[in-house]
Amino acid sequence: EAGVAQSPRYKIIEKRQSVAFWCNPISGHATLYWYQQILGQGPKLLIQFQNNGVVDDSQLPKDRFSAERLKGVDSTLKIQPAKLEDSAVYLCASSFAGPPANTQYFGPGTRLTVL
Amino acid sequence: AQSVAQPEDQVNVAEGNPLTVKCTYSVSGNPYLFWYVQYPNRGLQFLLKYITGDNLVKGSYGFEAEFNKSQTSFHLKKPSALVSDSALYFCAVRARDDKIIFGKGTRLHILP
Numbered sequence: 001e002a003g004v005a006q007s008p009r010y011k012i013i014e015k016r017q018s019v020a021f022w023c024n025p026i027s028g029h030a031t032l033y034w035y036q037q038i039l040g041q042g043p044k045l046l047i048q049f050q051n052n053g054v055v056d057d058s059q060l061p062k063d064r065f066s067a068e069r070l071k072g073v074d075s076t077l078k079i080q081p082a083k084l085e086d087s088a089v090y091l092c093a094s095s096f097a098g099p100p101a102n103t104q105y106f107g108p109g110t111r112l113t114v115l
Numbered sequence: 116a117q118s119v120a121q122p123e124d125q126v127n128v129a130e131g132n133p134l135t136v137k138c139t140y141s142v143s144g145n146p147y148l149f150w151y152v153q154y155p156n157r158g159l160q161f162l163l164k165y166i167t168g169d170n171l172v173k174g175s176y177g178f179e180a181e182f183n184k185s186q187t188s189f190h191l192k193k194p195s196a197l198v199s200d201s202a203l204y205f206c207a208v209r210a211r212d213d214k215i216i217f218g219k220g221t222r223l224h225i226l227p
Contacts, residue, residue, distance in 0.1 A: 004158070006158075040219070040220075041219050041220070042205050042207075042217030042218050042219050042220055043159070043205070043217050044217070045214050045215065048214065056214055058214075059214075091158055091159070093158075093159075100147055100209050100210075100211055100212075100213075100215075101147040101164065101166045101209070103149075103161050103164060104161070104215070105161065106151075106158035106159040106160070107158050108156070108157055108158045109157075109158050
């Protein structure tokens, strides 16, 4: 079974530039998550989708971050404009829909460096 | 509000010895508890989870964890450590109607 795919794996940008990350979840997983993992910390949920609808985006900095999941499969996360403090690993995860105890499966992440 | 704590930034264990990585949590209602492992430049890999039932949960790679409701703990254990177990370990908790919260992680070093 193919895992969660993410691209690019690494990205270096200047502050105030924009950047986009792509995620393709495991086939059949209706729920998709984007996390931000700052060095030395655990992952923090940014946004959760159920199919193509947003379930939770309470921790998404909406003035600069946006995400979409058109057609309920692939998803993109965008930052515009980027700040130095956005340097982190952005993880995408997916799970079957349903109970909150469902296991989340993570992609390899995109490491963003903002200079 | 729910929270999870991993009190140790790093744990060092000699190969072949038993290991324990500690986790305590705070949540309203019954918790769902998870352990994940992260190797360098990789995403998180699921190890095990507690939903309900038997307090001792067995997972991947010989790991197990014990749910202790009175102490609100979910410590990760393995009877005999391998050098390949060296990695970053994350505990996570989720209440029924809330998002999953991850601890800050514990770096496990297994010494040959």
